Amino acid sequence: MRLSKRKVWHILAFTILCLALLSGPASLAAPLNQDAAKVTIQAEAGFDQRCKEGFWFPVRVTLENNGPNLEGRVDVRIPGYAGNSISYSASVTLPTGSRKELVIYVYPEGYFSSLDVFLNVDNRDIAQTAVRTSCASSTDLVFGVVAANTSPFNVLNNLSPANGSAVVAQMEVEDIPERAQALGTLDFLIFSDVDTGLLSTGQRSALAEWAAGGGLMVVSGGPGWQKTAAGLADLLPVRPSGTQQIANLLPLQDLVPEVASNDALQESALIATGSLTSGADVLAFDPDTQLPLVARRQTGNGYVYYLAADPAGQPLRNWDSIEGLYRHIFSSRVDEPGWADGITSWEMADEAASALPSLDLPSAFLICCFLGLYVMVIGPLNYFALHKLKRRELAWISVPVLVVLFSALSFMFGSIFRGNMPVLHRLAVVQVDPGAPQAQVNGLVGIFSPKRAAYQLEVGSRFMAHSFPMNSSGETWRFEDTGAETLIPNIRVDVGGIKSLALDGYVPAPSFAYDLQLKIRDSLNPDVILEGSVTNQSDLTLADAVLLAPGAAQSLGDLGPGETQTIALVLQQAQASGLLTTPTFPTVPGNSGYPYSSSYTGDTTIEDIVGTYAYYDDIEHYRRYSLVSAVLTRDYVNTGRGGGIYLSGWTKESPLDAGLIPARFTTVDTTLYLVSLHPTYSYGDGSLVIPPALFTWNVMGNTTYGYTGPYGTNLYDGSALTVEYMISRPIEYSNVTSLDIHLVSSVNSGQTHLAISLWDFEEEYFVEQPDLSWGDFQVPDPARYVGPGGRIRVHAENLSTDTYTGNIQIDRMDFTLVVEQ
Incomplete structure (x- = not known):
């Protein structure tokens, strides 16, 4: 069949049009591909390629453009918990011939071995690089070492917790991020013979906030004392001003339970000298010069240590027992409350974000x-x-x-x-330490939509946003840092649904004043009295305020601006430690130190703060209960408030700078303020009597059922309970005078029918105390059973097989310790 000329021209024109359409995108993409060849991208993740599950870490990206001007964004993409993609982005402008460095902060939901960094222009990736990283488990300990010579600190790899591993990250001064949240990967930070004067204002603020939030920092002196202390002077327990040669470092052996050799300590050493700062404690000093060798200062929930000699130099570098010194330092954690780590139960966080009246x-x-x-x-x-x-x-x-x-x-x-408008549900927990300029904020945002819609959330620059771990539902998230704020675009919410996000940041701290004193009556009446007053100097009204103390709480009602409340509390029993599930490593060889966690510890902190046990009957109470549980529950265990004194209260004003754009929306705000209070202590004259109320306790082992702890426990035949007690605040003493164990049962009398053993810190084994009856018992040779930090370990075992005595109820098992200053 022959085609007419007209049809031939039509076919030819159609073919040309198709070829043009097919080649169009390729021709449009050609400039981008050419630009990609002229852009180089390099990246470093974490601290020495280390990160930690559930904690922010920095990714440092370097871009170099040898092509035409480009404007786009840098995406750091990581896998989410559900296998979805999560992007953390930052806007970037790259003129011709430019080189730019930027830091993007990333929140890992789980383990991954690498992440991808992309340069995105006009929603197309034109350059990329893969970055290796290793995310440690949340139970591992990460040591950051910023030192001129890092090899002497390799011994830190031996300080593994019983339920994890020790990881050492070798760092430079410039690796310190300017956001305190991004330092959360590090449990400990060591500075040795480096110039901290190079730290920026942002880095110094981040270090101060990290330490106050529970970090532990060690700073060395020695020959390089001046440059090492240059940027950290405001945190140190000592104001170094010079150096001095001393005869030896033998006093350091008193801090080490087992000393392999003292030969290195007998050599002379050059130490940094200076005056102590307010609130500093001296743990070891040179007897000839009275100069401090090891000093410590508490800042918020953390410690800053100063070693007058540099452990990377001689003679400490050759000391065989330096590991023992590190064990002593790094095991001396502040008994911080359970909420110190922020949100730890994402299931309860999701409940809180969803608890809307509507x-x-x-x-x-x-x-x-x-x-x-x-x-x-x-x-x-x-x-x-x-x-x-x-x-x-x-x-x-x-x-x-x-x-x-x-x-x-x-x-x-x-x-x-x-309703017909979206609702932005904002919840926050604000941790305040009086005297600190900034308060830590852990927030939740729930977006409720009455219809199927997509929203964009705008978050202020003081906060960093991330999705809920284990609840990302396979969605793709993007968090874009524009410099002025963080944008989270395209949040899709179904009809009547809620999408939730988490925010971490810092805000100016509200002001509270207090005059509190803990008074010991006498050795015959070991109760502790907390007396004084608390004043609200902020413009907030704290509703349902409560004064929380070890084993007791006082309801204060509403505490308005300028109002003062009188405090009067009698403290009678030890408080469950807030460190119930915090990873630790053995401080005494032969003891596992594994922090056993009961499913129920009898702690009433959640109910004390919420104000009622009937939180399911009211949506407001349930919202409060869910929010408190989100910061006080870890692995389904209530971590408690520890041995501190705190003021709690609620407001309906939110510190969270978050809103939906450009949509109109309503807000429902709930904020919990937790204010740390530091009373003075009045011990009277002579010996120091440390009653049960000044101890915290932690269950180290348990083979019984249900509730476990030293108060109200049932030990069935053949079952056992091991509890460690520790003085809730640092108390320096010279020797132990006496140790009384208090055994009370409302059901049993006479002989306890229990095998009660105490841990001998000298011989490193449990020693049974024979023929104990219910009541008070004075332990012979008590110094053997009191370890570093006033630690006491007791093991109670029911050896009875008699039906009548098969179930032994322990209403009270605690201690009164008497020491000499």
Whole structure:
């Protein structure tokens, strides 16, 4: 068949058009591909390629552009918990010939071995690089070492916790991020013979906030004291001003339980000298010159140590027992409260973000009334009306009409009940330490939508946002840092659904004043009295304020601006440690130190803060309960408040700078303030009596059932309980005078029928205390059973096989310690 000329030209034109369309995108992409060849991208992740699950870390990106001007964003993409992609981005402008460095902060939801960095221009990736990293488990300990010579600190690899590993990250001064949240990967930080004067203002603020949040920092002196202390002077327990040669470092052996050799300590050493700062404790000093060798200062929930000699130099570098010194330092953690680490239960965080009044179901009474009205109208009333009109055949029309009418009414009432605007649910926990300029904020944001829609969340620059771990539902998230704020675009919410995010940051701390004193009555009456007052100097009104103390709480009602409340509390028992599930490593060889966690410890901190046990009966109480549980629950265990004194209170004002753009929205705000208070101690004259109320306890082992702890425990036949006690605040003493164990049972009497053993810190084994009866018992040779930090370990075992005594109830098992200063 022959084609006409006209058809041939049509086919030719159509072919040319198709080729043009196919080649168009390729020709458009060609400049980008050429630009990609002229852009180089390099990146370093974490600290010495180290990160930690559930903690922010920095990714440092270097871009170099040898092509035309480019404007786009840098994406750091990591896998989410559900296998989804999560991007953390930063906007970037790259003129021709430019070289730029930027830091992007990333929150890992789980383990991964590498991440990808992309340069994205016009929503197309034009350059990329893969970065190796290793994310440690949340139970591992990460030591950051910033030192001129890092090899002497390799011994830190031996300080593994019983339920994890020790990881040493070799760092430079410039590796310190300017956001305190990004230092969360590091449990400990060591500075040795480096110039900290190079630290920027942002880096110094981040270090101060990290230490106050529970970090532990060690700074060395020695020959390089001046440059090492240059940027850290405000944190140190000593103001170094010079150096001095001393005869030996033998006093350091008193800090080490087992000394392999003292030969190195007998050599002379050059140490940094200076005056102590306010609140500093001296742990070891040179007896000839009275100069401090090891000093410590508490800042918030953390410690800053100063070693007058440099452990990277001689003679400490050759000391075989330097590991023991590190064990002593790094095991001396502040008994911080359970909420110190922020959100630890994402299941309860999700509950809190979803606890909106608008999501609560109507009462059963209203539903029954509506259904009753519907039945009455469509049935009897409809029948009698049609019967009255003598038009019962119209039921074919009236019944469908009434069904449609009531359906419309139910839809209208549902819309009114839920509202027609999105709701931004903002919840926050604010940790305040009086005297600190900044307060740590851990926030939650829930976006409720009455219809299917996509939203964009804008978060202020003081906060860093991330998705909920283990609850990302396979969605793709992008968090874009524009410099002025963080944008989270395209958050898709279904009808009546909620999408939740977490925010971490710092805000200016509100002001609270207090005058509190803990008083010891006498050795015959070991109760502790907390007396004084608390004043709200902020512009906040704290609703349902509570004063929390070890084993006791006092309700204060509402505490308005300028108001003062009088405090009077009697403290009688030890408090469960807030470090219940914090990783630790053995401080005494032969002891596992594994922090056993009971499913129920009898701690009432959540109920004390919420104000009621009936939190399921009211949506407001349930929201509060869920928020408190989110920061006080770890692995389904209530971590408690530890041995500190705190003021808690609620407000309906949010510190979270977050909003939806450009949509109109309403807000529901709930904020919990937790203020740390530091009372003075009055011990009286002579010996120091340390009663049970000044101890915290931690269950180290348990083979019984249900509740475990030293108060109200049932030990069944053949079961055992091991508890460690520790003085809740540092108390320096010269020797132990006496140790009394208090054994009380409201059911049993006479002989305890228990094998009660105490840990001998000298011989490193449990020693059974024979023939104990219920009541008070003075332990012979007590110094053997009191370890570093006033630690006491007790093991109680029910050896009975008699049916009558098979179940032994322990209402109280604690100690009173008497020491000499």
